[in-house]
Structure formats: structure tokens, C-alpha cells
Amino acid sequence: MKILAIDDQQLILLSVEKKLTELGFDIRIADNGTKGIALYDKFQPDLVIVDINMPGMSGLEVVKYIRLEKTQDTPVLVLSGNTNEHVIVDGFDLGINDYMKKPVGLNEMVARIDRILGVCSLPSPEYVSPANQMLQKYCVGIVIPCYNEEERLSSVEFQKFATENLGYHLCFVNDGSTDNTLEVLEKLRKGNEDTISIYNCEHNGGKAEAVRQGVLHLSKDPQFNYLGYLDADLSTDFRDFDELVQTLENSDFKIVSGSRISRMGANITKESARKIISKTINLIIQKILGMPFKDTQCGAKIMKSDMVSPIFEKKFLTRWLFDVEIFMRMKKFYGKDQAKDLICEQPLKRWIHADGSKLSMKDSIKIIGQLGQIAFHYKSA
Known part of the structure; x- marks a missing residue:
């Protein structure tokens, strides 16, 4: 399955990419919203993981592009440090599937992806991250x-x-x-x-x-x-x-x-x-x-x-x-x-x-x- 991850913080983005690649997902990454929507059109992912607070195009604008401009129902998982209740509600009003607040464990992220996509992406124990990662x-x-x-x-x-x-x-x-x-x-x-x-x-x-x-x-x-x-x-x-x-x-x-x-x-x-x-x-x-x-x-x-x-x-x-x-x-x-x-x-x-x-x-x-x-x-x- 294909996943697109969009986040302006490279340390976060690379960690997500590494983990999901180990689990067998086909993943592409973008460090801003503009690159993200261009990749979305080309890559046609099964799931989009997006941050909210990004310079230029925000994560919510990416969601608007997917839901309103493209009229697509591609599952969207928001992974953000933004804890503003109004922002979170706006996200769900736009049709996101889940909202994860950083800091968050990698294993929890994988569990939520499993739930959204209806798959089991932990095939063997060696890929299970330490609980405190x-x-x-x-x-x-x-x-x-x-x-x-x-x-x-x-x-x-x-x-x-x-x-x-x-x-x-x-x-x-x-x-x-x-x-x-x-x-x-x-x-x-x-x-x-x-x-x-x-x-x-x-x-x-x-x-x-x-x-x-x-x-x-x-x-x-x-x-x-x-x-x-x-x-x-x-x-x-x-x-x-x-x-x-x-x-x-x-x-x-x-x-x-x-x-x-x-x-x-x-x-x-x-x-x-x-x-x-x-x-x-x-x-x-x-x-x-x-x-x-x-x-x-x-x-x-x-x-x-x-x-x-x-x-x-x-x-x-x-x-x-x-x-x-x-x-x-x-x-x-x-x-x-x-x-x-x-x-x-x-x-x-x-x-x-x-x-x-x-x-x-x-x-x-x-x-x-x-x-x-x-x-x-x-x-x-």
C-alpha cells in the first residue's frame, strides 16, 4: 500500500519514512504542502499523513485540496503538534480520518494506520519499535x-x-x-x-x-x-x-x-x-x-x-x-x-x-x- 507523508521537519519525516518502509509500505515524502499536493496527484496514495503547522501551505490547506478540489476520499491522518481545539475540529469538518498529537509513539502511529487501512502492518517482532520511541x-x-x-x-x-x-x-x-x-x-x-x-x-x-x-x-x-x-x-x-x-x-x-x-x-x-x-x-x-x-x-x-x-x-x-x-x-x-x-x-x-x-x-x-x-x-x- 502507498503512503504519502508531508511534514516540514525532516527529523520527523525521515523517522516516519524509515519505519513505514521497514513495514513494507511504499512511501513518498514531501517537506512542504506544495510539494505534497504535487506528489499526491502523481503518486495517488492510499493514505496521506500530514502535519498542520507548515510554512506556506498548511496541512489543512492540503486537506482542502484533497477533499474539495480533487473531491477524493483518500484517508488522511494528521500528525501534528498543534493542540488547538478549533484547528482539530476544522480538520474533522474537512473530513480527516484521525488526528494524532505530538509527541506520539511510533507504534501508536502504526496502530492507527492499521485501523484506517484495515491492515496488519507488524509482520514480525523485529520491526516493533521500543515502546518509548x-x-x-x-x-x-x-x-x-x-x-x-x-x-x-x-x-x-x-x-x-x-x-x-x-x-x-x-x-x-x-x-x-x-x-x-x-x-x-x-x-x-x-x-x-x-x-x-x-x-x-x-x-x-x-x-x-x-x-x-x-x-x-x-x-x-x-x-x-x-x-x-x-x-x-x-x-x-x-x-x-x-x-x-x-x-x-x-x-x-x-x-x-x-x-x-x-x-x-x-x-x-x-x-x-x-x-x-x-x-x-x-x-x-x-x-x-x-x-x-x-x-x-x-x-x-x-x-x-x-x-x-x-x-x-x-x-x-x-x-x-x-x-x-x-x-x-x-x-x-x-x-x-x-x-x-x-x-x-x-x-x-x-x-x-x-x-x-x-x-x-x-x-x-x-x-x-x-x-x-x-x-x-x-x-x-
Whole structure:
């Protein structure tokens, strides 16, 4: 049987295509409504799967074309993150057969296709996706800076996350590593080319530049609603990062930043000496920012894609303190009062200090001088 899938988010579209192809369907895909209706006329599918919120021609306009212009009764399954009741009712008034709200499991999608077409498309157990393999509501690009990380990269964890969370893309930035990090990344990516990419920097530029280059690289792809970054040692748990994304989805914040605040019910561990220095540095940072952030330096942040230009267009002053500069740039762009309303600091449930940190105690002392440099630069800019 023939299925046409139309969605402007490539990560979602490719996941649907792969799954349905494995199940024996003849499938065609289109990344916008105009291409979709052209394929509809040529391909004459037995089922159309369509997203609602697409630039240009929306999913409902595609449905109107099928039902009103072509007067066809081809089954239509809407697969969308749009939860507006009026939109859903409009869809059914136009004659859609089913409406699935993202996030949704691949297995549920297949079950609904089976019901609509009256077929059983799960011929053998090997094609049954893990129960938690989900098509996400939004597409998220995560930059993971790597410098000499061959011993600490948890390939299994990264691959598992990319496989289960369809809508996330992991971009590893190799920051001029002198060990076998690049080879480890290439092995990690094998078999996950749609959801994992590598951006290779020939020379080491520091974490700030690695993150900046990775974000600028991902921002060229319009499918990403949100962009963020995460440390390669996974000191921040993927579950916590996903919760940062959920907060961003359900709010008017522009940035959601993880915070390693020790409290009851949270597993936050740091070296004792490092903890004392961190507190001292955080007090200085709060003074410079004029905003009450508890932990600017946590390596887990997510932001809306329109923040790329004001934050990442210009190089950062320092190799490590770019997190502070992000907030300084937000403050300069929006003004202090509005910036405070647009940034959310969300406590993490889990954060574990990983052995082999690139930041030494000597570096921590240098940070105080660099903070003075940042304060002077952004005050005079």
C-alpha cells in the first residue's frame, strides 16, 4: 500500500519514512504542502499523513485540496503538534480520518494506520519499535563540544537517546582534539546519520568557540525550533535536559538554563574545593550581571532559534565564560528587566561531577580576572 507523508521537519519525516518502509509500505515524502499536493496527484496514495503547522501551505490547506478540489476520499491522518481545539475540529469538518498529537509513539502511529487501512502492518517482532520511541512535538538541535573526550564519551547513552527521541539531533563538535575523539565520534554516528552529525574543527578554539560554531552550523537548518548545548561527559542527565526543553515549549521564555543547586530530592555532587570556588565565582557573576542567577556555568542550556543572531553572531571574549556573556548579551539586547523575564533558571534533579574535567583549579583562579574583562567590555560596549 502507498503512503504519502508531508511534514516540514525532516527529523520527523525521515523517522516516519524509515519505519513505514521497514513495514513494507511504499512511501513518498514531501517537506512542504506544495510539494505534497504535487506528489499526491502523481503518486495517488492510499493514505496521506500530514502535519498542520507548515510554512506556506498548511496541512489543512492540503486537506482542502484533497477533499474539495480533487473531491477524493483518500484517508488522511494528521500528525501534528498543534493542540488547538478549533484547528482539530476544522480538520474533522474537512473530513480527516484521525488526528494524532505530538509527541506520539511510533507504534501508536502504526496502530492507527492499521485501523484506517484495515491492515496488519507488524509482520514480525523485529520491526516493533521500543515502546518509548517518540516523535517529538518540536525539533531540537543539541551541540555537544568535544575536546580529547575519547575516554569519557558514552556512545551507548547518546545512541539510545537519539534512537528513542525522534525530533532531537545531536551535533558533536570536535574541537581540534589530539587524541582519537574524532574516530570515536565517527563510530558513534554510524547507523544514526539522520540524528547525529559531526562538525570538525581542525584547531582547538576552546569550548566557547566550539559551541558557537556548532550552534551557527545547526541554525542553518530551518527545521530546528530550539537549539542548545550539553557537556560531552553527560554530567547533566538527558532526562533533565528534556525537562528543560519541556519548560521552553510550555512558556514564553527565550532561554532555559540548567542550575546545579544542591537541595533535598536532587542528586548534585561536586568536589568540595570546587564547590567553594564555584560559590565565590557565582557571587562575582551575580554582581556583574545585576541579575540573581545561582549558576550561570551549568553546561546545559536550551533556547529558541531566534536567539542565535543576538547571542552567537559575534565571537565570545573568553574560552570558558561564554555562559556569562550569553546573559550579558541578552541583557544588552532586551534590557535588564525584560531579560530577567525571558530567561529561566531551572534546577536539575541530577548532576554528577565527571572525572577528567578540562577546567583546573589554576583555571578557576584565572576566571576572576576574565570576569573583570567581561564586566569592562560589556559596560563600555
